[in-house]
Amino acid sequence: xxxxxxxxxxxxxxxxxxxxxxxxxxxxxxxxxxxxxxxxxxxxxxxxxxxxxxxxxxxxxxxxxxxxxxxxxxxxxxxxxxxxxxxxxxxxxxxxxxxxxxxxxxxxxxxxxxxxxxxxxxxxxxxxxxxxxxxxxxxxxxxxxxxxxxxxxxxxxxxxxxxxxxxxxxxxxxxxxxxxxxxxxxxxxxxxxxxxxxxxxxxxxxxxxxxxxxxxxxxxxxxxxxxxxxxxxxxxxxxxxxxxxxxxxxxxxxxxxxxxxxxxxxxxxxxxxxxxxxxxxxxxxxxxxxxxxxxxxxxxxxxxxxxxxxxxxxxxxxxxxxxxxxxxxxxxxxxxxxxxx
Amino acid sequence: xxxxxxxxxxxxxxxxxxxxxxxxxxxxxxxxxxxxxxxxxxxxxxxxxxxxxxxxxxxxxxxxxxxxxxxxxxxxxxxxxxxxxxxxxxxxxxxxxxxxxxxxxxxxxxxxxxxxxxxxxxxxxxxxxxxxxxxxxxxxxxxxxxxxxxxxxxxxxxxxxxxxxxxxxxxxxxxxxxxxxxxxxxxxxxxxxxxxxxxxxxxxxxxxxxxxxxxxxxxxxxxxxxxxxxxxxxxxxxxxxxxxxxxxxxxxxxxxxxxxxxxxxxxxxxxxxxxxxxxxxxxxxxxxxxxxxxxxxxxxxxxxxxxxxxxxxxxxxxxxxxxxxxxxxxxxxxxxxxxxxxxxxxxxxxxxxxxxxxxxxxxxxxxxxxxxxxxxxxxxxxxxxxxxxxxxxxxxxxxxxxxxxxxxx
Numbered sequence: 001x002x003x004x005x006x007x008x009x010x011x012x013x014x015x016x017x018x019x020x021x022x023x024x025x026x027x028x029x030x031x032x033x034x035x036x037x038x039x040x041x042x043x044x045x046x047x048x049x050x051x052x053x054x055x056x057x058x059x060x061x062x063x064x065x066x067x068x069x070x071x072x073x074x075x076x077x078x079x080x081x082x083x084x085x086x087x088x089x090x091x092x093x094x095x096x097x098x099x100x101x102x103x104x105x106x107x108x109x110x111x112x113x114x115x116x117x118x119x120x121x122x123x124x125x126x127x128x129x130x131x132x133x134x135x136x137x138x139x140x141x142x143x144x145x146x147x148x149x150x151x152x153x154x155x156x157x158x159x160x161x162x163x164x165x166x167x168x169x170x171x172x173x174x175x176x177x178x179x180x181x182x183x184x185x186x187x188x189x190x191x192x193x194x195x196x197x198x199x200x201x202x203x204x205x206x207x208x209x210x211x212x213x214x215x216x217x218x219x220x221x222x223x224x225x226x227x228x229x230x231x232x233x234x235x236x237x238x239x240x241x242x243x244x245x246x247x248x249x250x251x252x253x254x255x256x257x258x259x260x261x262x263x264x265x266x267x268x269x270x271x272x273x274x275x276x277x278x279x280x281x282x283x284x285x286x287x288x289x290x291x292x293x294x295x296x297x298x299x300x301x302x303x304x305x306x307x308x309x310x311x312x313x314x315x316x317x318x319x320x321x322x323x324x325x326x327x328x329x330x331x332x333x334x335x336x337x338x339x340x341x
Numbered sequence: 342x343x344x345x346x347x348x349x350x351x352x353x354x355x356x357x358x359x360x361x362x363x364x365x366x367x368x369x370x371x372x373x374x375x376x377x378x379x380x381x382x383x384x385x386x387x388x389x390x391x392x393x394x395x396x397x398x399x400x401x402x403x404x405x406x407x408x409x410x411x412x413x414x415x416x417x418x419x420x421x422x423x424x425x426x427x428x429x430x431x432x433x434x435x436x437x438x439x440x441x442x443x444x445x446x447x448x449x450x451x452x453x454x455x456x457x458x459x460x461x462x463x464x465x466x467x468x469x470x471x472x473x474x475x476x477x478x479x480x481x482x483x484x485x486x487x488x489x490x491x492x493x494x495x496x497x498x499x500x501x502x503x504x505x506x507x508x509x510x511x512x513x514x515x516x517x518x519x520x521x522x523x524x525x526x527x528x529x530x531x532x533x534x535x536x537x538x539x540x541x542x543x544x545x546x547x548x549x550x551x552x553x554x555x556x557x558x559x560x561x562x563x564x565x566x567x568x569x570x571x572x573x574x575x576x577x578x579x580x581x582x583x584x585x586x587x588x589x590x591x592x593x594x595x596x597x598x599x600x601x602x603x604x605x606x607x608x609x610x611x612x613x614x615x616x617x618x619x620x621x622x623x624x625x626x627x628x629x630x631x632x633x634x635x636x637x638x639x640x641x642x643x644x645x646x647x648x649x650x651x652x653x654x655x656x657x658x659x660x661x662x663x664x665x666x667x668x669x670x671x672x673x674x675x676x677x678x679x680x681x682x683x684x685x686x687x688x689x690x691x692x693x694x695x696x697x698x699x700x701x702x703x704x705x706x707x708x709x710x711x712x713x714x715x716x717x718x719x720x721x722x723x724x725x726x727x728x729x730x731x732x733x734x735x736x737x738x739x740x741x742x743x744x745x746x747x748x749x750x
Contacts, residue, residue, distance in 0.1 A: 288520035
């Protein structure tokens with residue numbers, strides 16, 4: 001493609017990315033290095049149905065000028081990145097020096113909100129992604145080998161989990177796994193433990209979220225792999241058969257290498273998707289046991305307190321996390337590209 | 342035929358009369374955001390009776406998450422937010438609501454003086470109801486087991502033990518212990534009950550890592566042992582559902598939800614007839630109930646035109662017209678602060694709370710930050726992952742980090 005043609009071709013996408021992705025990220029970065037101005041506090045008399053009382057309040061007039069002249073707030077550099085709600089540098093050092101071994105260090109680190117969220121997010125990402133890849137491939141192979149008449153309906157049902165809105169899906173499951181719900185009750189009966197509650201135990205909650213994550217993500221990998229299976233060259237399969245390869249060897253030596261670019265693609269998409277896990281935590285009311293980076297951002301932004309700078313900082317840290325996470329896959333793609341050249 | 346015709350005529354005439362008796366004309370946009378419990382639904386319906394311009398309401402449990410954003414734009418999306426003494430603080434902190442003195446003079450002749458929430462001498466909100474958490478229990482079960490109505494949390498514990506051993510209920514205690522706002526509110530109640538003060542004097546310095554804090558946490562832990570094991574996911578709606586289902590015998594519940602608690606479909610007669618309410622409980626031999634007093638009221642946005650502000654004021658005044666409590670159903674929905682209100686049976690709990698000098702929830706600019714720090718940190722303690730000292734110092738650390746960011750420390 002000529003450079004000129006390429007330029008006009010890419011311009012709309014580039015502009016959209018500039019306006020909707022690049023500029024917002026710049027504004028988030030700016031927000032994350034500023035905090036609110038120091039509030040001028042005064043004592044005033046408040047009266048309500050229960051009587052009058054002297055209480056502390058913000059002096060709006062005194063704070064107003066400051067806010068108007070510097071609407072972004074006070075510049076604090078990386079202070080918020082290092083505070084207890086985020087990287088908690090001071091606590092980190094303290095725990096590192098006081099911990100006897102690496103396990104107790106990790107355990108005490110998970111008491112800090114940011115690290116707690118990182119631990120869950122990473123666990124979720126690195127369990128859901130491989131399980132989903134494997135199961136998606138197995139389902140695709142299974143569907144590919146059943147009679148053509150049944151395929152349509154099987155594909156339709158296999159895609160259902162993806163069609164359900166994540167929040168709705170998780171709320172429905174939330175009630176099903178309740179200790180009085182159908183799944184919760186079944187598990188109690190199977191394990192013969194009437195006091196077992198999925199929602200009350202941290203490890204069971206994590207497993208539940210991971211199972212839900214896999215359930216929700218399988219259709220995506222299934223449909224991509226199924227499409228890929230349609231392009232596997234027949235002659236290769238046939239010659240493999242003639243050479244005496246069994247079904248398993250066919251999969252390992254022909255189908256998987258053929259699907260490799262798709263596997264890379266699905267892994268890339270799912271790593272990103274799973275890293276920003278959010279809806280199931282809200283849907284399952286699981287915040288007591290599991291939080292994720294996205295949930296922290298949501299929690300800081302919502303509520304009465306609206307900690308904009310804290311949310312901005314968590315967002316930037318999440319972006320850095322995504323870059324680190326994807327770098328091996330991206331590097332690989334880049335190397336492949338260079339090889340082909 | 343004639344009969345049908347006459348009935349039709351008479352009913353349409355009656356409708357006409359009713360409609361006109363509530364005639365409320367507004368000349369500009371009215372848009373209200375607020376919580377969703379029954380009394381506020383009534384107020385919302387009252388606002389919607391106003392005609393003449395666009396009138397809409399958005400009543401949701403998530404109101405606190407959206408009202409600040411919805412009133413910050415210019416012009417504000419919401420012309421009024423229905424708030425409580427907790428949630429008004431965020432609006433005050435961001436300077437989003439206007440003083441109402443002029444409008445009160447012009448249109449507020451039906452208001453009583455104690456309905457006016459004044460801050461530094463300016464009317465900033467109009468309260469219409471009072472609220473508090475108090476005991477809701479099953480009279481029939483307590484009588485059957487010969488247990489007297491608990492007046493303290495210690496008595497609640499021993500009652501719970503007796504109920505469990507009797508086999509009438511496995512997890513007899515209920516409470517809105519959902520991690521986050523609800524759990525923090527229960528801690529606040531207990532902490533105040535033990536004589537705790539959240540802040541050092543009039544400063545924003547945290548003060549929860551105290552003996553009272555430790556005792557409050559331990560009491561909550563003891564209570565939770567008699568709760569449904571899923572308690573960290575139960576908000577007040579879920580707790581009420583447990584009560585309706587007959588699983589919960591004793592619970593600390595909001596007055597605003599207690600009155601209509603058993604009105605839902607499918608509630609057994611035993612629960613309907615057996616439900617009773619009492620005042621809030623004390624704890625640790627203290628005099629102050631382990632509860633907090635709330636008022637609910639409405640505000641008018643600052644970033645709207647004066648015409649919209651006036652229209653909103655008129656619509657809200659119409660919604661809380663003292664005539665609404667002539668309807669018995671409405672009357673029992675809340676402890677109304679309206680003229681002519683006499684307490685119903687369902688109001689006993691909140692009235693007892695007021696009489697026992699329950700502490701009102703503090704209207705401090707940094708109280709919300711403390712509330713969310715508590716809500717996030719005590720889940721670990723409730724699950725037995727860490728001890729009380731650690732949790733309390735975690736709360737202070739989390740609060741301090743947030744308060745620094747918001748410019749209070």
